[in-house]
Amino acid sequence: MNVIEVKNLTKTYKDFKAVDDVSFTVEEGIIFGMLGPNGAGKTTTIECAAGLKKPDSGQVRILDMDALRVGKKLYDFVGVQLQETSYQDKIKVKELCDFFASMYENSSDYEPLLARFNLTAKKNNYMTQLSGGEKQKVAIILALIANPKVVFLDELTTGLDPQARREMWAYIKELKAEGRTVFMTTHYMEEAEFLCDQICLIDVGKIVITDTVEGVIEHAKLETEVRFKAGKEAADYLRGNLSEVRAVEYTEGFVKVFSEKEDIITDIILLLNGKHIAYKQIDIHRPGLEDAFLKLTGKAWRD
């Protein structure tokens, strides 16, 4: 079942098209990740999809509700963490959680959530006394107090240290295990590779591709590079006998093979072993999401 359906979404600021005819669907229970460079239109898309911004045109259905028209009922089922929010200067963590809990009929208890993120000791702190990472943790707690079926997370892990980021990843996986659907945006490739069942690449307001991580990498038609130490005769022999390679190079005692075939290494080893040619120190560079991203958007990555 599709939990989120976005159709032909377009949003213009003055005369600048921030989101241009974007369509995608998100199945129940998956983690859907939207990736794209700064200004690509991720926040605009997520805010339209979460019913917070009126698009110029297009439809958004969430859990079979018309998200742009259903009104406040949507937020009984949908939890949101916005990329930019701050809080009242003089509100305490506990008061904020308590306030949000009071908004929902069947809210989840926030004490275990605070404990889960090691914030119990800070619950009497003012929000202004929390570190950036701690504020992000409160932001996700607030998104989850509604006990939502669908969770929108806009750059949740930006600004977290590597340890906290991994904690957050584990938590997002838990959300999925609980059967919730997650729509997230991120700038971190490892994060997308680790978490997302589906990836949607967006650039200058247009979707470049929506697919699984493997699908996106495959689609980019990137080459695997195999490098090993061997004599020149190895390079010559492979050049003559390997199929589906783009190039075989030899420099300073190293052979390099470039191929779109992902398991080219098997062919190389079989050939070399068959001919009793010696080799050592094999290195394989498999293309990752980042390479795919760079190729597909033709853009340098931000970080």
Place this chain on the structure above:
Amino acid sequence: MKLLLKTISVEWKMNIRNFLNIFFSLIFPVMMLLLFGSMYGNEPSEYYQGYGSVDVSTAGYLCMIIAVSGLMTLPITLSQYREKKILKRYMATPIKPFDILLSQLVVNAGVTAVGSGLLIIIGIIVFDLKFYGNLLYVIPAVILIMLAIFSIGLLIAGIAPNSKAALAITYVIYFPMLFLSGATLPLDFMPDVVVTISKALPLTYGGELLNGLWVGGTPGTYLTERFVLLGVFVVFAGLSIKTFKWE
């Protein structure tokens, strides 16, 4: 309804934890009362038609408290909430936008009530302040003045592009209203040009009305004042509902 009450209680806490709000709504008016009261006393005087100076100034101080809440606290708080995306975060919750505005109005009305109570109690204790009016006239008048002044504040909150602009606008409006409307300084001593300006300030009409009722006047005498205040409320409340920007 439960949620509205909760919102009001949260916003109440936020408001009273802000020292500037407390100072301007509770402490500053009392300081003015003590200062001018100690200068002129509250003996019945020919000059004030037999009333004491404090008796005829209290209504002005009450208007001042209303103006602080409505023209400073209200627009500054709301424009900060918008700038910090707090309003936007609330949009993604079951709270109705109107309830957020309503809770701000209620909280500021509450602070006004507390400030007024404090001022009146201190006036009674220190200067033997006397009330000659009818509460059934005075309370509706106070509510009318609040509606007019708060709706101006709401419009400022709604259209100010950011909290700095809101602050600038409130200063430009609040301080002239404070000193030129007769709320704090009697207009009788003022040059003609100030009197003319004061006619353009809604608070002037609030001060006239409340002062008149305080010393025993009846609403019938103050038709113009009531009409102006009602007009201000209708126009500004309408405009602010039409133009309020949530982000």
